[in-house]
Amino acid sequence: MMPTLEQARGWYDAHDPVHGFEHVRRVLRLTERLGEDLGADLEILRAAALLHDAADAHPGEGEGRVSHEQASAEFAGEVLREEGWEEARIAAVQHCIRAHRFRGSEAPESLEAKILFDADKLDVIGAFGTARTIGYAVQAGQPLYAKPSRSFLEEGKKEEGEPHSAYHEYLFKLRHIRDRLHTSLAREWARPRHALLEAFFEQLAAEAEGEV
Numbered sequence: 001m002m003p004t005l006e007q008a009r010g011w012y013d014a015h016d017p018v019h020g021f022e023h024v025r026r027v028l029r030l031t032e033r034l035g036e037d038l039g040a041d042l043e044i045l046r047a048a049a050l051l052h053d054a055a056d057a058h059p060g061e062g063e064g065r066v067s068h069e070q071a072s073a074e075f076a077g078e079v080l081r082e083e084g085w086e087e088a089r090i091a092a093v094q095h096c097i098r099a100h101r102f103r104g105s106e107a108p109e110s111l112e113a114k115i116l117f118d119a120d121k122l123d124v125i126g127a128f129g130t131a132r133t134i135g136y137a138v139q140a141g142q143p144l145y146a147k148p149s150r151s152f153l154e155e156g157k158k159e160e161g162e163p164h165s166a167y168h169e170y171l172f173k174l175r176h177i178r179d180r181l182h183t184s185l186a187r188e189w190a191r192p193r194h195a196l197l198e199a200f201f202e203q204l205a206a207e208a209e210g211e212v
Contacts, residue, residue, distance in 0.1 A: 001083040002043060008050040011075075017135035019053045023123060027052070030119035035112070037185055044089065044112045048096035051076040052116060069106075073097040102173055108182060118186035121177045126193030130200050133174065137166040145208040167208075170201040 005028070012021040028049040035045045055071035073094040080090045096116045099108040102124075108114040123129060137144055146165040151157050156172055158164065174197055178190045 003047055003050050003079060003083065005050070007079075008054075011051070011054040016139075018132045018139060023128075023132070024050060024053065026123050026128065027116075027119045030122055031115055034115045034119060034183060034185060038111060038115065038183060040111050040115055041092075044092050044096065045115060047076070047080060047085075047093045048100075048112065048116050049119065051079060051093070052097045052100050052120065054079075069098050069101045102177070102180065114182035115186075118181045118183050121181060122186060122189060122193060125174060125177050125190060125197045127196060129174065129193065130197055133166045133169055137169070140164075142166070145204055147209070167201055167205055170197070174201070 005025070008024055009021055012019070012024055014021050016023075028046065031045045031049040032042065034040070035042050052072055053068065055068060055075040076093055076097055077090050080093060085093075092110060092112065095106070095110060096108070096113040099106045099113045100116050100120050102121065108117045124132060134144060142163050143165045145167045146163045148168060148171060149159040149162050151159050152162065152168065153171070158168075175194075178187065178194045181187045181190055
């Protein structure tokens with residue numbers, strides 16, 4: 001049997017603005033649209049989208065979130081075995097989930113994994129992506145803006161005591177998302193989202209530094 005959206009509602013915090021249920025709904029819609037256009041296995045895709053952030057995605061103490069893709073893949077295996085899925089198809093879903101992170105160690109190999117990666121990344125740029133980045137900074141107790149050090153600007157390495165503000169995340173990750181997408185359709189959809197993201201964070205920095 002296929003996991004349902006109603007099941008997924010119970011796996012996510014409805015009030016989490018970053019990795020909550022509404023994020024999953026948006027990613028599901030994007031994966032379906034991409035998958036239908038590109039001829040992907042929609043059952044694999046839908047299951048992966050519904051389960052991709054189901055475990056340990058909320059920021060907290062320690063290093064738990066660093067491996068949330070691993071925890072979510074393991075949780076997906078438990079759910080899908082209860083639904084009677086074959087092990088080969090469970091493994092395909094788990095690969096999609098393990099490979100969906102920008103900072104992850106496993107690269108997307110299957111078409112379905114590339115589509116999930118792209119759909120998840122489209123939701124971290126644009127209007128919702130900008131809002132989610134701010135929400136994550138608040139959750140993690142980090143500022144919206146802090147002046148990046150020369151070390152961070154040149155090498156991506158923070159100095160001792162330097163916060164990882166929402167603006168740091170824009171510089172380190174978000175402005176590079178468009179170029180990391182795997183499918184041409186997702187790259188096309190990314191253009192207006194990237195433009196909005198870039199305009200917002202450059203304006204944020206300008207205002208913070210008193211330039212405008």
